[in-house]
Amino acid sequence: MNQLETGILYIVPTPIGNLLDITYRALEILKNVDLIAAENIRHTNILLQNFNIKNHLILMNKDNEKKQSDNLIQKLKRGEKIALVSNAGTPIINDPGNILIQKCYFFNIKIIPLPGPCAAITALSASGINNNRFCYEGFLPSKKKTRCNLLFSLKEETRTMIFYESKYRILQSIEDIIEQIGKNRHIVIAREITKKWESIYGANAILILEWLKQDKYRYKGEMVIIVEGFKKSKKNNLSKKILDTFLILRNFLSLKQSVLITSKIHQISKNNLYQHVIKKKCDKTI
Structure with missing residues (x-):
């Protein structure tokens, strides 16, 4: 199939908190595509209404991703232009859409990604921790055993590590980081990035835990955890x-x-x- 005969899938990042972070290009595409595939229609409608954009939205979330991807591919093959958006930030990262991307490549359908907001990268840029080499691990597992096994496997990871965590498990996760990675490892907690109550705080793991426990509002909202990578000791510490x-x-x-x-x-x-x-x-x- 000639790629020029098909439609285009646009991957459109949306603000992670502050609506002013939307780009002119993203607004133009959301306004002019044939339809918008949204992870949450109500949430996306708030964004569109704020910028006086009217367009047709269809739901594509983790529950219907496979079926909806087939539906969208048919529309793309007919030449339609579709914008893919998530709840917030850059689509696909921890969000539905990868199945659709793979199908686009299979059918030689053009994909155009736009640059834009990403909580992990935004938090990393302000962390003060080495950012030349880093690994993104997404959300920490909800089950303690699985979470501890993952953290232990990363104990000697030399790259800076980035995790997402919810307010419900942040204290337990920091306790597990102390147990599995070390109490002196430097950590930065970036909370509610770009939003009104944004806060960024860094210290060793023990002090981070104490700081969080001092005020319950310090672990409200969505959080990015940035953990300093393992540093090899220059001296022989084998007593x-x-x-x-x-x-x-x-x-x-x-x-x-x-x-x-x-x-x-x-x-x-x-x-x-x-x-x-x-x-x-x-x-x-x-």
């Missing part, structure tokens, strides 16, 4: 106590299990301990 623990465990367990358990007990890098053991070649005579 005699740590090595003694490893040797005791090694009498009963495999090398891998002994290293893992020792690192958890003493809150140290398992890689450092493993490399030390390998360097000594004989782990039972450290």
